[in-house]
Amino acid sequence: MYVAVKGGERAIDAAHAWLAEVRRGDPSVPELSLAQIREQMAIAVHRVMTEGSLADPDLAALAVKQARGDLVEAIFLLRAYRTTLPRFGNAVPFDTGRMAVRRRVSATYKDLPGGQVLGPTFDYTHRLLDFALAAGGVDPPAAPEAPAAVEPMASVAGILDHEGLMEPERADEAGSEPFDLTREPMGFPAGRDQRLQALVRGDEGFVLALGYSTQRGFGGTHPFVGEVRMGEVPVEVEIPELGFAVEIGAVTLTECQMVNQFRGTAETGPRFTRGYGLAFGESERKAMGMALVDRALRAEELGERAIHPAQDEEFVLMHADNVEASGFVQHLKLPHYVDFQADLDLVRRLKAEWEARRATPPAEGLKEAAE
Amino acid sequence: MTVPRNDVPTGTEARRRWMGLLARGATERLESVWAALPDAPAYDRLRGPEIGLVMLRGRAGGTGARFNVGEMPVTRCTVRLADGRVGHGWIQGRDRRKAELAAAFDALLQDDEARAGLEASLLAPIAADLDGAHAAAARKAAATRVEFFTLVRGDNPK
Numbered sequence: 112m113y114v115a116v117k118g119g120e121r122a123i124d125a126a127h128a129w130l131a132e133v134r135r136g137d138p139s140v141p142e143l144s145l146a147q148i149r150e151q152m153a154i155a156v157h158r159v160m161t162e163g164s165l166a167d168p169d170l171a172a173l174a175v176k177q178a179r180g181d182l183v184e185a186i187f188l189l190r191a192y193r194t195t196l197p198r199f200g201n202a203v204p205f206d207t208g209r210m211a212v213r214r215r216v217s218a219t220y221k222d223l224p225g226g227q228v229l230g231p232t233f234d235y236t237h238r239l240l241d242f243a244l245a246a247g248g249v250d251p252p253a254a255p256e257a258p259a260a261v262e263p264m265a266s267v268a269g270i271l272d273h274e275g276l277m278e279p280e281r282a283d284e285a286g287s288e289p290f291d292l293t294r295e296p297m298g299f300p301a302g303r304d305q306r307l308q309a310l311v312r313g314d315e316g317f318v319l320a321l322g323y324s325t326q327r328g329f330g331g332t333h334p335f336v337g338e339v340r341m342g343e344v345p346v347e348v349e350i351p352e353l354g355f356a357v358e359i360g361a362v363t364l365t366e367c368q369m370v371n372q373f374r375g376t377a378e379t380g381p382r383f384t385r386g387y388g389l390a391f392g393e394s395e396r397k398a399m400g401m402a403l404v405d406r407a408l409r410a411e412e413l414g415e416r417a418i419h420p421a422q423d424e425e426f427v428l429m430h431a432d433n434v435e436a437s438g439f440v441q442h443l444k445l446p447h448y449v450d451f452q453a454d455l456d457l458v459r460r461l462k463a464e465w466e467a468r469r470a471t472p473p474a475e476g477l478k479e480a481a482e
Numbered sequence: 483m484t485v486p487r488n489d490v491p492t493g494t495e496a497r498r499r500w501m502g503l504l505a506r507g508a509t510e511r512l513e514s515v516w517a518a519l520p521d522a523p524a525y526d527r528l529r530g531p532e533i534g535l536v537m538l539r540g541r542a543g544g545t546g547a548r549f550n551v552g553e554m555p556v557t558r559c560t561v562r563l564a565d566g567r568v569g570h571g572w573i574q575g576r577d578r579r580k581a582e583l584a585a586a587f588d589a590l591l592q593d594d595e596a597r598a599g600l601e602a603s604l605l606a607p608i609a610a611d612l613d614g615a616h617a618a619a620a621r622k623a624a625a626t627r628v629e630f631f632t633l634v635r636g637d638n639p640k
Contacts, residue, residue, distance in 0.1 A: 199535065
């Protein structure tokens, strides 16, 4: 229980003034522009967009700047901002097959159509600090170019689908709209649409750790990265006045198709099962963790015993959101003076009784206990 | 969008295309072409420009049932020319001026004569900008494509 406490306005104002000052840091150091954050801290910006549920790099960069680089705080700022705007409608669902691919790798097929395209990856870097960057002032040479292939990048899931070795995806249920966590509270049992939305919004560290737990034996599904792809995907929006959809822009997405082993059932026979991850921007770790957890959460649907944390949808979905988690943990800082007074009285009384018992002779103590 | 430059399509498909190009063109290009119009028409703003959100959606597994991924800011505007033609502008992001220009051009482009000129001065250059940006990224991606080679052991017969 918390009690309204008045006072402290002056202290709060002074604290916020000091916050503004430390946010700026040493004034002899040039101030960061949003464009600098957007361009040079891009992956932090992408994470804030994904978990903040708002695809706008400039607003995410502003949130990162305002939050002094505290990404969970920045995510909170972006979530709060979106509540100030009306919703005009829904976009046509992404067709990730139309992605202008900058990266696409598969761990299941070496020579798949379109090939293995590494893109601008940290993979294979030596993870040695680069002191040339510390010195700064030198622009990197332009990245090499090669003739672009015209070969379409077929999805790996589609290849397996052709052979009947992959479970088919379910179509939309006629007449139903996907669950929307921004409009409806979390409910259980959750459909896959609700789970996927919650996982996109979910904390990268939490989702990654749960995915990792499945690899270590807590609900393992023997996953293979069928495919990870990253690039720009068109955004089409239906113009209500005109009754047709227009391609108004594009967003960068990272998509992970995880292929998992499955024994099959009497009805379906042996085939692979799917886990799916999707995130804004270059967010490969998040998309992969999400794909592992998505598959783990399908345990019941696939007739598996759900006994591990990553398979427990209430555990996963109720604790994945870092804005909620941070809010509830941090509310412990709010005044709990009355609560604590009550506890304090209780502990004092118990301690006094305990001391009184210790001071009395054992025989009488036994009798007292027997009463 | 690879519609041949001299083949101006008509009807809904044509409008879909130009509205998409207006939405994705640079504001500066829209602004400069508007400023250079010999007889830029006056218009009334019927709605907006106003900023809102659209919910972006994915499909489970890429092809399955829809789910909500997250929202994206958009700006929309509707204008009416003196002759009654109504234009709509819908753009990604929060640039009110761009949405207004897109709406005004959408109204103008419904006139066949105006469209022929704007195809050359506005739409084709936007399409070229977009194609150029895509092609540059595609060439860089192609350079990172892995060329596998198999090591041949010395004792293998040739």
